[in-house]
Amino acid sequence: MENKNEKQQEQNEKQQEQNEKQQELLIENLAFCSVSYVAKQMYQVATEHGFHEGETIGEVSNSRMSEFIANLHGEVSELWEAHRDGKLFAQCNKPVALTCAEEELADIIIRAMDTAHSLGINIGKAIATKTSYNKTRPYKHGKIC
Numbered sequence: 001m002e003n004k005n006e007k008q009q010e011q012n013e014k015q016q017e018q019n020e021k022q023q024e025l026l027i028e029n030l031a032f033c034s035v036s037y038v039a040k041q042m043y044q045v046a047t048e049h050g051f052h053e054g055e056t057i058g059e060v061s062n063s064r065m066s067e068f069i070a071n072l073h074g075e076v077s078e079l080w081e082a083h084r085d086g087k088l089f090a091q092c093n094k095p096v097a098l099t100c101a102e103e104e105l106a107d108i109i110i111r112a113m114d115t116a117h118s119l120g121i122n123i124g125k126a127i128a129t130k131t132s133y134n135k136t137r138p139y140k141h142g143k144i145c
Helices: 002-048 062-084 100-118 123-135
Strands: none
Touching: 002 100, 002 123, 062 100, 100 123
């Protein structure tokens, strides 16, 4: 009888573990779907402010792609400059309650999401796929530093 109870206990534990993994995957999928939703919202805000006139999602010219990359690089450079000036945690120069670090990191993410949506990329799915791949990589991706 004990052997039967032990087997049942083992099966219950395995089932619980599978349920927890499925729940974790569901939560991850919802989070990544939310990322795609946010990207769409970032694109919509940019469109409402005239940044995508005459453009079609998924059809980006070489010159427009260059602008996307340059603007993203510009935001990263602004974060770098705030760091160099020792102002990462100082109030940003906008009438909002953000530090320079918060503002510039938000700008980087907004630009990246807007670019992804403009290109017709499901950024949530791309992040989920890349995250799954990264989980399989060795410590520090096999690098020394």
